[in-house]
Amino acid sequence: MLNSLSGRFLILTVIFVMLAEVLIFVPSIARFREDYLLSRLERAQIASLALLADDMISPDLEEELLRNAEVFNVVLRRDEARQLILSSPMPRPIDATFDLRDAPAFALIRDAMSELFNPEPRVIRVIGNPVREAGLLIEITMETQPLRMAMIDYGLRILLLSAVISSFTAVLLFMAVRAFLVKPIKGVVRHMQSYAANPEDARRIIMPTASVRELREAEEALASLQTQMTGALKQKERLAQLGGAVAKVSHDLRNMLTSAQLFTDRIEMSEDPSVKRLAPKLVNSITRAVHLCESTLAFGKAEEPAPRLSRVFLADVVSDVIDSERLSVGEHDISFAEDIPSTLIVRADSEQLYRVIFNLVRNARQAIMQSGEPGEISVSATEDETQWIIRVSDTGPGLPTKARAHLFTPFQGGATKGGSGLGLTISQELVRGHGGTLTLEQTGPDGTVFAICLPRGSAVEDIPHLA
Structure with a gap:
C-alpha cells in the first residue's frame, strides 16, 4: 500500500x-x-x-x-x-x-x-x-x-x-487519483505485459484511450513503439525464412556452378579468338558465383565470412566489374569511365570488394536504364595517408525519397523499381568488415555518388599473406 x-x-x-x-x-x-x-x-x-x-x-x-x-x-x-x-x-x-x-x-x-x-x-x-x-x-x-x-x-x-x-x-483525492491516474497507468502496464508475452501479435498493440492528455501521449508513444517493434520482428522473421530458402537454393546452385566450371576447361581450348578472349572472364564469373553461393550459405547462418586481406590492384577489380556490366547494357546509351591509377594497390578482400563495387555499378546501370535517358557511370579512386576512397558516380535520376530514408534497410531501401535493397545492405556489411564505411555523398536529378572508404591500417608489409 x-x-x-x-x-x-x-x-x-x-x-x-x-x-x-x-x-x-x-x-x-x-x-x-x-x-x-x-x-x-x-x-x-x-x-x-x-x-x-x-x-x-x-x-x-x-x-x-x-x-x-x-x-x-x-x-x-x-x-x-x-x-x-x-x-x-x-x-x-x-x-x-x-x-x-x-x-x-x-x-x-x-x-x-x-x-x-x-x-x-x-x-x-x-x-x-x-x-x-x-x-x-x-x-x-x-x-x-x-x-x-x-x-x-x-x-x-x-x-x-x-x-x-x-x-x-x-x-476524495484518493478516489480521483485512482480513477484518473492509477487505473489508466495499470491499464498501460497490463498492455505492456500482454504485448511482451507475444510481441508479434498485432492485436496486442495498445489502443490509446486515455482522456488525460499526458497519459494519452504516453499511450500513443507506446503504440508507435510497439507497432515499429512488431514490424521489425515480422521483418526479421521474413529475413530468417528468406535466409533459409536462399541457403537451400545456394547449396544446389553451387553444385550446378561447380559442374559448369568443369566445362569451361574445354571452352578455353577453343581456337576461336573471341572465345579465347571471353573464356577467362567466363571462368572468373563462374568462380565468383561459386564463392557467392558459399558466402550466401555462411550469411544464412547469420555470419558473413571475415575478409581475407591481401594486396589488390584496384584497377583490375574495377575493370572486371565494368566489363561484366557492359554486357548487360544492350541497346541503352550508357557509357562507363574508369579513373583508377594502374599502380593503386588497396588492402582488401578482392572477392568482397568486387561484390561491393559490382552492386553499386549495377544499381547505377539499372537506374539509368529505367529512366530511359542516356547516362554515364564512373568509378574513381584516391588515397591519402589514412585511407583509400573509391567513388561510384552516375548521371542517373537520383535515389527516390523512400530509398534515401531506408538506404541500408533490407527490403525497404531498394533504389530501383522492384529492388529489394539487399545489395546495399550486403555491401555496407562487407565494407564494415574491412573497418571502412559506405556512404551516400550526394543524390539528385544530376546523379548519385557513393563513397567507399577503406582504412589503410597497418603497413602493407605487415600483412602476413600478401600476394
Missing part, C-alpha cells in the same frame, strides 16, 4: 491538508483568545454600569457580579478619572498585562501560543476599549486557567474538525 502511487498520494494528501489546517488553527486560536478576553471586558463593563446605577449595591451582589464576569477587579476610566469600580481579593500578584487596543496580529498569535502551552495558573491584567464608548478604557484582572481550558477545548474541536475534513478530502 505505502509503495503504491495511490497510497503515497493518500499519505501526502493527509499531511498537506493537516499542514493547511495547522496554519489555519494558529490564527484561529489567537482570535478565540482575543474574543474570550473581549467578552470578559464586556461582562465587566456591564457589571460596573450596574454598580454606577446604584451606589448602594450589597457586597454579596458585587461578589456575584465579579464571579459572573469571571474577573477579580474592574477599573473604568471615565472623564479622565480612573475609578476602581469592582474589586475582590486576588489569589496571587499580577503576572502580565495585555493591551487589546490596536494590538498587532503577530502579538496576538504570540500571546495566544504562550498561553496555550503554559500550564501554570496566573493572574493577568487586560486593558481594552469600553463597549459603545462608555468610557476611555476598561481594565480587568482575571485568572488564566479558565482561559487556557477554553482555548484547549476550542483547539481540540478545531483539530477534530480538521481531521474529519482532511480525511474526507484525502479519500
Whole structure:
C-alpha cells in the first residue's frame, strides 16, 4: 500500500491538508483568545454600569457580579478619572498585562501560543476599549486557567474538525487519483505485459484511450513503439525464412556452378579468338558465383565470412566489374569511365570488394536504364595517408525519397523499381568488415555518388599473406 502511487498520494494528501489546517488553527486560536478576553471586558463593563446605577449595591451582589464576569477587579476610566469600580481579593500578584487596543496580529498569535502551552495558573491584567464608548478604557484582572481550558477545548474541536475534513478530502483525492491516474497507468502496464508475452501479435498493440492528455501521449508513444517493434520482428522473421530458402537454393546452385566450371576447361581450348578472349572472364564469373553461393550459405547462418586481406590492384577489380556490366547494357546509351591509377594497390578482400563495387555499378546501370535517358557511370579512386576512397558516380535520376530514408534497410531501401535493397545492405556489411564505411555523398536529378572508404591500417608489409 505505502509503495503504491495511490497510497503515497493518500499519505501526502493527509499531511498537506493537516499542514493547511495547522496554519489555519494558529490564527484561529489567537482570535478565540482575543474574543474570550473581549467578552470578559464586556461582562465587566456591564457589571460596573450596574454598580454606577446604584451606589448602594450589597457586597454579596458585587461578589456575584465579579464571579459572573469571571474577573477579580474592574477599573473604568471615565472623564479622565480612573475609578476602581469592582474589586475582590486576588489569589496571587499580577503576572502580565495585555493591551487589546490596536494590538498587532503577530502579538496576538504570540500571546495566544504562550498561553496555550503554559500550564501554570496566573493572574493577568487586560486593558481594552469600553463597549459603545462608555468610557476611555476598561481594565480587568482575571485568572488564566479558565482561559487556557477554553482555548484547549476550542483547539481540540478545531483539530477534530480538521481531521474529519482532511480525511474526507484525502479519500476524495484518493478516489480521483485512482480513477484518473492509477487505473489508466495499470491499464498501460497490463498492455505492456500482454504485448511482451507475444510481441508479434498485432492485436496486442495498445489502443490509446486515455482522456488525460499526458497519459494519452504516453499511450500513443507506446503504440508507435510497439507497432515499429512488431514490424521489425515480422521483418526479421521474413529475413530468417528468406535466409533459409536462399541457403537451400545456394547449396544446389553451387553444385550446378561447380559442374559448369568443369566445362569451361574445354571452352578455353577453343581456337576461336573471341572465345579465347571471353573464356577467362567466363571462368572468373563462374568462380565468383561459386564463392557467392558459399558466402550466401555462411550469411544464412547469420555470419558473413571475415575478409581475407591481401594486396589488390584496384584497377583490375574495377575493370572486371565494368566489363561484366557492359554486357548487360544492350541497346541503352550508357557509357562507363574508369579513373583508377594502374599502380593503386588497396588492402582488401578482392572477392568482397568486387561484390561491393559490382552492386553499386549495377544499381547505377539499372537506374539509368529505367529512366530511359542516356547516362554515364564512373568509378574513381584516391588515397591519402589514412585511407583509400573509391567513388561510384552516375548521371542517373537520383535515389527516390523512400530509398534515401531506408538506404541500408533490407527490403525497404531498394533504389530501383522492384529492388529489394539487399545489395546495399550486403555491401555496407562487407565494407564494415574491412573497418571502412559506405556512404551516400550526394543524390539528385544530376546523379548519385557513393563513397567507399577503406582504412589503410597497418603497413602493407605487415600483412602476413600478401600476394
